[in-house]
Amino acid sequence: MTDLTAFIAGLPKAELHVHHVGSASPRIVAELAARHEGSSPVPADPAALAEYFEFRDFAHFIEIYLSVVDLIRDAADVRLLTYEIGRELSRQQVRYAELTVTPYSSVRRGIPAGAFCEAIEDARVGARRDFGVDLAWCFDIPGEAGLPSAEETLRIALEERPDGLISFGLGGPEIGVPRPQFKPYFDKARAAGLHSVPHAGETTGPGTIWDAIRELGAERIGHGIAAAQDEGLMSYLAEQQIPLEVCPTSNLRTRAVADLAEHPIGKLVAAGVPISVNSDDPPMFGTSLEREYAVAATLLGLDQHGVADLARAAVRHSFLSFDGKAKLTAEIDAYEAAATH
Numbered sequence: 001m002t003d004l005t006a007f008i009a010g011l012p013k014a015e016l017h018v019h020h021v022g023s024a025s026p027r028i029v030a031e032l033a034a035r036h037e038g039s040s041p042v043p044a045d046p047a048a049l050a051e052y053f054e055f056r057d058f059a060h061f062i063e064i065y066l067s068v069v070d071l072i073r074d075a076a077d078v079r080l081l082t083y084e085i086g087r088e089l090s091r092q093q094v095r096y097a098e099l100t101v102t103p104y105s106s107v108r109r110g111i112p113a114g115a116f117c118e119a120i121e122d123a124r125v126g127a128r129r130d131f132g133v134d135l136a137w138c139f140d141i142p143g144e145a146g147l148p149s150a151e152e153t154l155r156i157a158l159e160e161r162p163d164g165l166i167s168f169g170l171g172g173p174e175i176g177v178p179r180p181q182f183k184p185y186f187d188k189a190r191a192a193g194l195h196s197v198p199h200a201g202e203t204t205g206p207g208t209i210w211d212a213i214r215e216l217g218a219e220r221i222g223h224g225i226a227a228a229q230d231e232g233l234m235s236y237l238a239e240q241q242i243p244l245e246v247c248p249t250s251n252l253r254t255r256a257v258a259d260l261a262e263h264p265i266g267k268l269v270a271a272g273v274p275i276s277v278n279s280d281d282p283p284m285f286g287t288s289l290e291r292e293y294a295v296a297a298t299l300l301g302l303d304q305h306g307v308a309d310l311a312r313a314a315v316r317h318s319f320l321s322f323d324g325k326a327k328l329t330a331e332i333d334a335y336e337a338a339a340t341h
């Protein structure tokens, strides 16, 4: 396993499902908490923070997530957070990441949309320059905030249209937040050339995934693990090559699955469903992309070649350009060849 861990650490990777605020490291959380001292329940001390990040269920997770969102008060916070995410991704040999960003949450808390987009763009340029990592944005609707947040997220996406923006998403709770109501917003986002990447089937059943496909035109599904409960859906995902962005430790920590041994990733792969492995909210779940690759390797019984295939799959399922995919795939191939000779 040590060899495999080292192989994973050096493997060039793409990350397709990772949330912006959910990527704030304990160091950045402490820095933000210190900047805005006395007005947040989020502890600055790393041990207390780890305890704060013990989630009773998915609803509790969202509540805690939003308390961390509250730490981000101005454009400088947004820039710092985003730039530091680039640093951490590059440390893990991530070359390309599609970061799910929720502009609505920050704009509602008083950061102007223009300043918010400028801050993430500034960080994107800086992260490429300083760390050699390419970031792209998925702007997601926070489901719990309903249709007004959909309207506002779409408006920001289309009016600001930051250079890194490539896709439109839907996050937050699924229970009580049916997907079809968001159809008009996804229609407009897609008409404007954004890819459709909603979350579905993380905390509810396969019906939500069908809705995401039929109503929202999903090209990839965030999580989508409930597909394992529906043979017809798994066949459809396999035939249509609609990938799932699987985040095993996240599912464990939000208690979407009771035990990693019960995680459906193996069943999905066996049914031919295309998947990528991702980290979701790594510090909040006490994980990293490297660790998720190791978890997937254990669950799927993968060797080095299998793990390199996971990295190639993420590239294939990404929204990188044809050339970008070819370049990163070649880098993975070369790394694998060098490691095995």
Ligand SMILES: O=c1[nH]cnc2c1ncn2[C@@H]1O[C@H](CO)[C@@H](O)[C@H]1O
Binding pocket: 019, 022, 062, 065, 100, 101, 102, 105, 140, 141, 142, 143, 144, 171, 172, 173, 199, 202, 250, 280, 281
């Ligand atoms: O695993 C997840 N599922 C759904 N939403 C999530 C997850 N992780 C972070 N968020 C974030 O939760 C916020 C509230 O809707 C959104 O910002 C969404 O991006």
